Amino acid sequence: MSALPKTLEKIIDSLSSLPGIGRKTAQRLGMYMMKMDDDFISEFASALVDMKDNIYSCSKCNNFCESDICNICSDPNRNMNMICVVENPSDIILFDNTGFNGSFHVLGGLLSPLDGISPEDLSIDSLISRLDGVEEVIIAIGTSVEAETTSLYLVNLLKSHNMKISRLSQGLPVGGQLEYIDQATLEKSFTERVAIN
Amino acid sequence: MSALPKTLEKIIDSLSSLPGIGRKTAQRLGMYMMKMDDDFISEFASALVDMKDNIYSCSKCNNFCESDICNICSDPNRNMNMICVVENPSDIILFDNTGFNGSFHVLGGLLSPLDGISPEDLSIDSLISRLDGVEEVIIAIGTSVEAETTSLYLVNLLKSHNMKISRLSQGLPVGGQLEYIDQATLEKSFTERVAIN
Numbered sequence: 001m002s003a004l005p006k007t008l009e010k011i012i013d014s015l016s017s018l019p020g021i022g023r024k025t026a027q028r029l030g031m032y033m034m035k036m037d038d039d040f041i042s043e044f045a046s047a048l049v050d051m052k053d054n055i056y057s058c059s060k061c062n063n064f065c066e067s068d069i070c071n072i073c074s075d076p077n078r079n080m081n082m083i084c085v086v087e088n089p090s091d092i093i094l095f096d097n098t099g100f101n102g103s104f105h106v107l108g109g110l111l112s113p114l115d116g117i118s119p120e121d122l123s124i125d126s127l128i129s130r131l132d133g134v135e136e137v138i139i140a141i142g143t144s145v146e147a148e149t150t151s152l153y154l155v156n157l158l159k160s161h162n163m164k165i166s167r168l169s170q171g172l173p174v175g176g177q178l179e180y181i182d183q184a185t186l187e188k189s190f191t192e193r194v195a196i197n
Numbered sequence: 198m199s200a201l202p203k204t205l206e207k208i209i210d211s212l213s214s215l216p217g218i219g220r221k222t223a224q225r226l227g228m229y230m231m232k233m234d235d236d237f238i239s240e241f242a243s244a245l246v247d248m249k250d251n252i253y254s255c256s257k258c259n260n261f262c263e264s265d266i267c268n269i270c271s272d273p274n275r276n277m278n279m280i281c282v283v284e285n286p287s288d289i290i291l292f293d294n295t296g297f298n299g300s301f302h303v304l305g306g307l308l309s310p311l312d313g314i315s316p317e318d319l320s321i322d323s324l325i326s327r328l329d330g331v332e333e334v335i336i337a338i339g340t341s342v343e344a345e346t347t348s349l350y351l352v353n354l355l356k357s358h359n360m361k362i363s364r365l366s367q368g369l370p371v372g373g374q375l376e377y378i379d380q381a382t383l384e385k386s387f388t389e390r391v392a393i394n
Contacts, residue, residue, distance in 0.1 A: 003293040005263040007247045014241035017233075018226050029215050031287035034261065036214075038249045044211040045245035050204045052235045064231065066202040090228035096200040 008034065060130070062106035062123050064089045072096075078103055081135045085127065085154065087142070095140055102138075105130065110146035111153055119153065128157065136164040143170060205231065257327070259303035259320050261286045269293070275300055278332045282324065282351065284339070292337055299335075302327065307343035308350055316350065325354065333361040340367060 002009055008030055016026035033041060057063070058070035065071065072078060072092070082102030084095055092104050107122045131137075137158055141147040151167060158165050171189035172181060181189075199206055205227055213223035230238060254260070255267035262268065269275060269289070279299030281292055289301050304319045328334075334355055338344040348364060355362050368386035369378060378386075 003260070003267075003269055003289050005252050005261050005268070007244050007251055007263065008261060010240065010244040011248060014237070014244065017237070019229055020222070020225075025217065027287070027290055028217070031285070032216055033245070034248065034252065034286075040211070040214070041245050041249050043207065045242040047204050047207040047211065048230070048238050048242040048245070051208060051231065052238050054204055055202050055231065063200070064202050064205060066204065070200075071202070072200050088228070089231075090224070092200050093224055 057106075060126075061104050062089065062108060062126070063092055063104060072104060077101070081133055082138070083127070083130065083134055083136070084138045084140050086140050087147075091140065102136075107141070107150070110141060110144070111150040112146045113149075122150075124154070124157070127154075131158075131161050131163070134161075134163055136166060139165065139167045141168075254303075257323075258301050259286065259305060259323070260289055260301060269301060274298070278330055279335065280324070280327065280331055280333070281335045281337050283337050284344075288337065299333075304338070304347070307338060307341070308347040309343045310346075319347075321351070321354070324351075328355075328358050328360070331358075331360055333363060336362065336364045 004012070011033065012023070012026045012030040015021055015029050016023050018026075021029070054066050055064050056066070056068075058065045058073055059068050060073045061070060063070040063072060067074075073080075079102045082100075083105050084100060084102055085105045085107060086092060086095065087107055087110055089106050092106070095104070105123070105127045107124070107127075109117055109122055111117055111119065111122065127137075137154075139151050139154055141150060155165055169192065171185065171192055172178075178186070201209070208230065209220070209223045209227040212218055212226050213220050215223075218226070251263050252261050253263070253265075255262045255270055256265050257270045258267060260267040260269060264271075270277075276299045279297075280302050281297060281299055282302045282304060283289060283292065284304055284307055286303050289303070292301070302320070302324045304321070304324075306314055306319055308314055308316065308319065324334075334351075336348050336351055338347060352362055366389065368382065368389055369375075375383070
């Protein structure tokens with residue numbers, strides 16, 4: 001028989017299903033939660049229930065939202081003429097934190113013929129329908145084979161529209177020491193070198 | 198305005214209050230939870246609510262439990278004549294995982310005159326009331342000043358009873374390399390050396 005009450009075991013099991021949280025960390029977190037005050041836990045629990053009931057996809061950009069249009073698309077202070085195209089809603093926070101003040105568009109995945117993911121499976125049509133008046137589309141997806149394929153596909157589709165298309169720069173990470181950088185990144189940083197005078 | 202729906206922000210806030218989980222990890226976990234299936238999340242949420250409603254302290258050993266007596270104290274296969282004294286309920290899992298098949302007693306803290314924690318604040322009386330027929334008490338608390346003080350106090354109290362009192366061994370960690378071990382631990386491992394022939 002387990003040394004712990006069933007409810008606590010259930011919480012530890014749930015926590016250890018999360019990415020990067022092993023059994024031991026889950027035990028530590030579960031035990032810590034036992035000591036937290038009741039209000040905190042009940043608010044957390046009700047937020048979890050609400051999450052599944054109240055969060056939808058933004059009808060414009062596919063970001064998570066609690067109404068038809070997300071916080072970003074409904075913000076009058078944002079520049080809707082710049083669209084940053086990302087793979088997942090979680091990527092939005094990353095670029096939003098950089099200070100980018102335009103809008104986003106979530107593809108919902110990357111093209112992958114091998115996995116049967118074709119353009120129809122991604123929110124590409126809804127991106128195209130948003131292009132009126134747009135000055136720049138920033139393709140802000142990774143550098144995997146799927147990301148490069150998706151990027152190429154998007155560029156081909158977008159280049160007929162009269163606007164700037166850009167992608168994330170590739171090169172040395174900030175604070176990175178040369179001796180620890182892989183060869184492919186080094187070559188990239190060399191070919192994409194930036195003039196400083 | 199935040200890029201995220203309020204509910205998701207609430208979940209990320211809650212997660213980042215947990216020990217060892219920063220804002221970025223909390224965001225990653227929150228986003229991951231969004232993708233998990235509804236049943237999982239609702240079970241997790243209800244376990245959190247149940248945790249605060251249904252979990253009490255065992256009236257015998259102070260372990261967490263869902264009834265009057267915990268799973269360990271009510272297990273007929275355990276040797277109730279050995280008591281492992283620990284600081285917190287969370288320590289029980291650690292020693293239970295070592296294969297120890299006796300019972301536990303949770304002190305609920307350590308003596309600390311500076312913080313105003315005196316013997317009356319700990320479950321020491323209830324430990325004394327359990328000593329009838331007990332063959333060994335293992336003091337399984339840490340090696341901090343408070344732990345040493347508590348250990349000394351307990352030994353003084355217990356030595357009048359006719360039974361074995363032991364504490365955890367101190368020395369090299371398993372797999373530890375000598376050059377990385379601190380001086381105090383090295384000295385301890387030397388003075389507490391164990392005969393092998």
